[in-house]
Amino acid sequence: NAGVTQTPKFQVLKTGQSMTLQCAQDMNHEYMSWYRQDPGMGLRLIHYSVGAGITDQGEVPNGYNVSRSTTEDFPLRLLSAAPSQTSVYFCASSYFSGRPVEQFFGPGTRLTVL
Amino acid sequence: ILNVEQSPQSLHVQEGDSTNFTCSFPSSNFYALHWYRWETAKSPEALFVMTLNGDEKKKGRISATLNTKEGYSYLYIKGSQPEDSATYLCACYSGAGSYQLTFGKGTKLSVIP
Numbered sequence: 539n540a541g542v543t544q545t546p547k548f549q550v551l552k553t554g555q556s557m558t559l560q561c562a563q564d565m566n567h568e569y570m571s572w573y574r575q576d577p578g579m580g581l582r583l584i585h586y587s588v589g590a591g592i593t594d595q596g597e598v599p600n601g602y603n604v605s606r607s608t609t610e611d612f613p614l615r616l617l618s619a620a621p622s623q624t625s626v627y628f629c630a631s632s633y634f635s636g637r638p639v640e641q642f643f644g645p646g647t648r649l650t651v652l
Numbered sequence: 653i654l655n656v657e658q659s660p661q662s663l664h665v666q667e668g669d670s671t672n673f674t675c676s677f678p679s680s681n682f683y684a685l686h687w688y689r690w691e692t693a694k695s696p697e698a699l700f701v702m703t704l705n706g707d708e709k710k711k712g713r714i715s716a717t718l719n720t721k722e723g724y725s726y727l728y729i730k731g732s733q734p735e736d737s738a739t740y741l742c743a744c745y746s747g748a749g750s751y752q753l754t755f756g757k758g759t760k761l762s763v764i765p
Contacts, residue, residue, distance in 0.1 A: 542695075569751065580757040581696070581741065588751055596752055597653055628695065638684035638745060640698030641753070 540564050542644035544629050550650045551619045559614040559647050561629030568634035570612040571641070574598065574625040581628065587612055588634050619651045654678060654746045658756035665732050666764050672728045673759040675742030679723035683745040686753065687716055687727055690739040699727075699740075732763045 545560045563570065571586035573596075583596030587606040601623060603615040612631075616623060626648050630641040657676045665671045677685065684703045688696040700709040705720040713730045729736055739758040746752055 571753075573755075578757065581743075581755040583752055583754070586751055594751070597754070634751075638686070638701050638703060640686065640701055643695035643697070645695055 542629055542631055542642050544627075544644035544647050546647060547645065548648050550652065551616075552652050553620060555619050556615070556617050557619065559616075559627055559629075559649070561612045561614065561644060562610050563612075563629075563631040563642070563644075564610065565631065565642065566609060567631035567642070568609065569641075570606065570629065570631045571596070572602070572604065572612070572614045573628045573630065575628060575646075576625050584614065584627075616649075619649075621651045623649065624651045625649060654744055654754040656742060656744050656754050656756040658740075658742055658759050660759060661757070662760040662762070664762045664764060667732060667734060669732050669763075670728065670730045671732055671761065672726050673740065673761075675725045675727070675756055677723050677725075677742075677744045679721055681747040682720045682723070683748045683750060685718060685725050686741075686743045687725070688741040688743070690741055690758070692738070696741060727759075729761070732761070734763045734765050737761055737763045 542563045568589045572584040573581040582598045585604040587593045593604050628646050629644040632641045687699040690696040700716045702718040707718040715728045718725045739760045741758045743753040743755040
């Protein structure tokens with residue numbers, strides 16, 4: 539199993555550009571989520587999904603869109619990048635069985651917005 | 653938004669020392685708590701998921717306890733080794749049926765050989 543994969547590993551954007559951060563998992567996990575990690579802030583939830591076709595907002599959703607058309611993939615879209623979105627982005631997944639279980643994290647994408 | 657606090661923010665210990673740190677969370681409407689270990693340049697990896705008051709979990713030299721009535725969890729590392737150097741994160745759900753994990757800012761542990 540590859541686990542949770544994220545692409546790209548690094549990305550530099552100019553203000554106003556758009557891009558999609560890719561996340562895929564091969565563990566048949568229903569639950570997937572996106573976090574951003576900023577110095578001194580810890581991990582903050584952006585969006586999450588409990589299954590294909592179902593998404594919801596987390597703590598810091600503004601400026602980001604998500605969709606979940608398949609169980610495996612959960613892309614994160616930045617429609618018009620801003621310097622405040624410079625961060626490290628982590629995707630995570632887990633089973634969704636009605637009881638809390640550990641999350642598996644991807645390797646992260648380091649994004650810089652100039 | 654849940655307030656999950658971890659202390660200390662960082663600590664340095666000598667190899668062989670035992671150490672512990674704290675995660676504090678609101679005791680009302682508790683559902684579950686996670687501990688993760690995050691090594692530099694890697695991704696967070698789960699250590700424990702804890703749900704019941706009085707829970708104790710152990711993995712090798714690392715153990716954790718949970719007190720949901722007073723809203724805290726301790727993580728203990730016995731006989732610290734340099735490979736234990738990492739940031740340790742705790743995270744809580746905001747209640748039963750919540751799907752949102754709120755993370756603390758972490759405790760960064762450095763073990764000096």
